[in-house]
Amino acid sequence: MADPITLTIDGRQVKVPAGTLVIEAAKTVGIEVPAFCYYEGFSLQAACRMCLVEVEKMPKLQPGCTLPAAEGMVVYTESPKVVEARKGTLEFLLSNHPLDCPVCDKGGECELQDMTFRYGAGESRFVEIKHHVDEKQWSPAVYYDAARCILCYRCIRVCDEGIGVGALGLTYRGVAAEITPSHGDHLECDECGWCIDVCPVGALTSGTYRYKSRPWEMNYAGTICTHCSDGCKTTLSVRNGEVIRANNRDRSGVNGEFLCVKGRFGFDFVHSEERLQSPLLRKDGNLEPVSWSEALAAVAARFGEVKARNGKFGIIGSTHTSNEENYYLQKFARQGLGTANIDHHRSGDVPALLDALSGKTGKLATSADLYNAKAALVIGSDLAQQHPFLAFQLRANFRHHQAAVYTVTSGVVREEQYAAKSLHCEAGQELGTAQSLAEDLKKHGDLVILFGDAIRGQAVRQLVEFGESLGIPVKYVCLVDYANSRGAMDMGLLPNLGPGYHAAPAVGLSRDEMLAAADLDVLWVVGSNPFKTTAPAGTSTFTVVQDLFLTETAQRADVVLPAASAYEKNGTVTNVCGEVQRLKQGPKVMGTKSDLEIFGLLAKELGLNLGIWTSDKVFEEIRRTVQGYNVPLPVIATGGAAQTAAVNGGVPQTGKPEYIRSAGDTLFTSGTLGRYSKMLNRVMEAPGQLYKP
Amino acid sequence: MTFSPELEAKFAKMIQNYPAGRQKGALIPMLLFAQDEVGSMTPELLEEVSKRLKVKRVEIEEVIGYYTMLTREPRGQHHVQICTNVSCMLTGGEELYQHACKKLGIGNKQKTADGQFSLEEVECLGACSWAPAMLIDYDFHFNVTPEKLDGLIESLKKTQ
Ligand code: SF4
Ligand code: SF4
Ligand code: SF4
Ligand code: FES
Ligand code: FES
Numbered sequence: 083m084a085d086p087i088t089l090t091i092d093g094r095q096v097k098v099p100a101g102t103l104v105i106e107a108a109k110t111v112g113i114e115v116p117a118f119c120y121y122e123g124f125s126l127q128a129a130c131r132m133c134l135v136e137v138e139k140m141p142k143l144q145p146g147c148t149l150p151a152a153e154g155m156v157v158y159t160e161s162p163k164v165v166e167a168r169k170g171t172l173e174f175l176l177s178n179h180p181l182d183c184p185v186c187d188k189g190g191e192c193e194l195q196d197m198t199f200r201y202g203a204g205e206s207r208f209v210e211i212k213h214h215v216d217e218k219q220w221s222p223a224v225y226y227d228a229a230r231c232i233l234c235y236r237c238i239r240v241c242d243e244g245i246g247v248g249a250l251g252l253t254y255r256g257v258a259a260e261i262t263p264s265h266g267d268h269l270e271c272d273e274c275g276w277c278i279d280v281c282p283v284g285a286l287t288s289g290t291y292r293y294k295s296r297p298w299e300m301n302y303a304g305t306i307c308t309h310c311s312d313g314c315k316t317t318l319s320v321r322n323g324e325v326i327r328a329n330n331r332d333r334s335g336v337n338g339e340f341l342c343v344k345g346r347f348g349f350d351f352v353h354s355e356e357r358l359q360s361p362l363l364r365k366d367g368n369l370e371p372v373s374w375s376e377a378l379a380a381v382a383a384r385f386g387e388v389k390a391r392n393g394k395f396g397i398i399g400s401t402h403t404s405n406e407e408n409y410y411l412q413k414f415a416r417q418g419l420g421t422a423n424i425d426h427h428r429s430g431d432v433p434a435l436l437d438a439l440s441g442k443t444g445k446l447a448t449s450a451d452l453y454n455a456k457a458a459l460v461i462g463s464d465l466a467q468q469h470p471f472l473a474f475q476l477r478a479n480f481r482h483h484q485a486a487v488y489t490v491t492s493g494v495v496r497e498e499q500y501a502a503k504s505l506h507c508e509a510g511q512e513l514g515t516a517q518s519l520a521e522d523l524k525k526h527g528d529l530v531i532l533f534g535d536a537i538r539g540q541a542v543r544q545l546v547e548f549g550e551s552l553g554i555p556v557k558y559v560c561l562v563d564y565a566n567s568r569g570a571m572d573m574g575l576l577p578n579l580g581p582g583y584h585a586a587p588a589v590g591l592s593r594d595e596m597l598a599a600a601d602l603d604v605l606w607v608v609g610s611n612p613f614k615t616t617a618p619a620g621t622s623t624f625t626v627v628q629d630l631f632l633t634e635t636a637q638r639a640d641v642v643l644p645a646a647s648a649y650e651k652n653g654t655v656t657n658v659c660g661e662v663q664r665l666k667q668g669p670k671v672m673g674t675k676s677d678l679e680i681f682g683l684l685a686k687e688l689g690l691n692l693g694i695w696t697s698d699k700v701f702e703e704i705r706r707t708v709q710g711y712n713v714p715l716p717v718i719a720t721g722g723a724a725q726t727a728a729v730n731g732g733v734p735q736t737g738k739p740e741y742i743r744s745a746g747d748t749l750f751t752s753g754t755l756g757r758y759s760k761m762l763n764r765v766m767e768a769p770g771q772l773y774k775p
Numbered sequence: 776m777t778f779s780p781e782l783e784a785k786f787a788k789m790i791q792n793y794p795a796g797r798q799k800g801a802l803i804p805m806l807l808f809a810q811d812e813v814g815s816m817t818p819e820l821l822e823e824v825s826k827r828l829k830v831k832r833v834e835i836e837e838v839i840g841y842y843t844m845l846t847r848e849p850r851g852q853h854h855v856q857i858c859t860n861v862s863c864m865l866t867g868g869e870e871l872y873q874h875a876c877k878k879l880g881i882g883n884k885q886k887t888a889d890g891q892f893s894l895e896e897v898e899c900l901g902a903c904s905w906a907p908a909m910l911i912d913y914d915f916h917f918n919v920t921p922e923k924l925d926g927l928i929e930s931l932k933k934t935q
Pocket of ligand 2 (some may be wrong): 236
């Protein structure tokens with residue numbers, strides 16, 4: 083880093099690295115220079131003139147957002163001249179602004195409002211009629227009101243640089259200048275909605291939130307996105323028990339402000355009319371609504387009877403339920419019911435990776451590592467589609483630090499736009515193809531290798547051997563599908579491994595084997611939809627399903643218990659990088675219960691002693707018993723992320739890799755949840771050209 | 776989308792005029808010549824140019840919005856552009872424009888019913904020394920009077 087320089091801002095000495103912008107230097111001593119177009123982390127624009135500051139010995143006011151601090155500089159950020167200039171800037175910005183704040187979505191959280199308030203630019207000398215343009219709908223998710231736009235270019239830059247889509251531009255001139263979507267009258271893009279969030283005014287509004295609420299009428303719950311495994315923090319805005327918006331403007335969580343379309347708009351499954359709100363019990367062949375007590379009693383009676391005669395249970399867990407629920411479920415299975423048949427839909431070979439890394443420490447990449455590593459190698463995944471946040475991290479790393487990104491895939495992926503090298507190969511040839519990059523990879527200071535389900539079992543070990551032979555520090559990410567796919571494994575929803583990848587007391591059936599077993603007495607499916615693709619072999623199996631919806635699996639069940647989604651509960655989840663974060667309850671859906679509560683009530687009904695079923699208590703037990711999960715509580719409690727390594731030693735038996743397969747979701751799909759999100763379906767019907775099959 | 780062999784040859788030559796990796800520079804001429812052949816900036820045309828020059832679709836949208844010579848609406852066979860900016864306004868450009876509206880029976884950015892003429896009121900054409908100035912297609916006309924304008928229009932009508 084260059085030698086620090088010293089300058090004076092508003093009479094205070096400030097020491098910053100040479101090259102720091104005045105606006106950033108001011109921040110270090112708590113001075114806020116107002117800015118519209120300046121946006122941290124993106125290219126400089128100097129379009130709005132809001133950040134003008136007075137600098138001694140410089141004849142004119144200077145934009146603080148593009149002026150590098152220099153040794154001995156003396157800056158004033160609120161001198162009378164500056165205040166006057168800002169007032170003038172605001173007067174201009176407001177000359178055509180409709181000032182429809184009372185109905186504008188942004189009212190109450192609008193930067194233009196705040197600045198006008200701060201500088202008291204309440205009067206205007208303009209008497210001309212305001213130039214008006216009608217509001218336009220660009221896509222199901224994004225609306226644009228040109229009259230409110232202050233042409234700060236933030237939206238253009240986050241879309242182009244941040245998302246890598248570049249769907250927004252500026253067209254026409256002078257007073258008619260406005261933002262234009264990629265296709266003239268409509269938008270074909272990722273529909274991530276980030277442009278809406280960064281808009282300092284109410285020019286870009288969201289298809290789900292517009293004209294629904296005032297910001298001060300809502301409660302906010304910072305929780306973790308329940309779609310893919312990247313673990314983005316998303317803050318749900320809840321009004322009268324209903325989620326009407328999701329964003330992450332406070333930049334907490336691993337993802338900062340980033341969210342993909344699923345995190346920002348895919349929450350609406352919560353209030354789908356198809357949510358189950360009453361337990362269902364099969365009577366005379368039909369599923370009839372019954373009370374919770376009747377349903378739980380029916381399940382407990384059958385479980386008790388099958389257990390008593392040493393019958394055969396099969397349990398399929400979920401990739402969306404919390405760590406506490408997963409832990410409790412495996413305990414229920416192993417201790418409570420005495421069965422070893424427990425599994426879930428596995429999408430990545432984490433046990434094999436942990437085993438291959440046995441004895442080594444610091445080998446699992448965090449999501450922050452993807453932003454800081456000198457190089458990254460992506461094997462067998464269309465990252466921008468399947469792991470939008472991880473893809474964002476790599477893109478930001480390239481933009482800010484010129485990271486070298488390599489891809490090995492069987493088709494074209496978006497990372498190729500900036501990748502140092504991209505190789506295509508036949509599916510199945512990924513490992514060998516990646517190995518051919520050895521000489522390129524060795525050149526870099528360090529490397530993160532991300533691999534999808536193309537690499538599993540023995541191939542994972544070979545990949546790690548390859549990584550370790552490069553002679554540079556290498557970290558790994560085993561890509562998995564859903565919000566708590568990783569947590570499901572860490573918590574022991576595996577037929578051969580208990581929590582923390584310890585050998586289970588006995589080895590049970592895998593998910594596929596349970597479905598194929600004709601002699602199962604009970605099949606208990608929690609938050610999963612295996613019958614969608616595989617019909618179960620058992621004809622007399624008593625099937626219990628806990629789910630949000632009447633899925634293909636639930637339709638064939640004997641008892642269906644309506645479960646709460648991740649957004650309706652507290653607990654923790656573990657993302658693809660092994661980072662544990664906290665779920666915080668936002669809305670509540672009548673008639674449902676969290677899976678943990680369902681487990682607890684069933685245990686009680688059966689007279690099992692499995693411990694208290696509150697998420698805090700179960701998490702305490704997890705912290706005590708699962709290696710790596712004794713993460714600092716304050717970090718988790720305050721909404722932070724703590725990385726775990728659930729094992730550091732050989733994994734006794736890594737299981738059957740042939741059952742590992744990713745569901746291959748795209749940007750606009752998300753397994754069962756995605757099917758019940760109206761917004762995801764609407765944007766999918768009009769997918770951008772990037773996603774045309 | 777394919778263009779006429781002549782236009783294809785023109786494009787092929789044009790692209791070579793730019794250094795490798797900077798073919799983007801051919802964007803405006805390419806759009807202009809293609810518009811002459813196709814008639815307007817159709818979505819297919821934009822897709823095609825975006826593909827050929829590896830320019831993002833939205834960048835083309837920006838260019839079309841900015842430059843008035845590029846149009847989404849098909850124009851008449853002859854496009855009449857009359858300047859009403861300062862120099863021309865002072866020397867009768869405004870009246871000339873009003874006269875043209877009456878003569879052709881159309882307003883700004885409109886097209887005659889027979890599709891022969893379209894009219895546009897434009898900013899400075901860079902011919903202030905000979906104001907009032909106007910353009911018909913790619914031809915400049917200087918020191919234009921209403922009579923001269925009538926003559927030009929009549930002669931174009933005859934050549935049809
Ligand atoms: S919603 Fe579309 S236009 Fe807006 S930032 Fe995301 S990709 Fe770009
Ligand atoms: S739409 Fe919003 S973010 Fe985009 S330029 Fe206008 S004011 Fe800025
Ligand atoms: S990247 Fe994944 S975790 Fe993040 S918002 Fe999208 S679906 Fe949710
Ligand atoms: S913030 Fe500096 S010019 Fe806009
Ligand atoms: S003002 Fe008409 S040509 Fe310049």
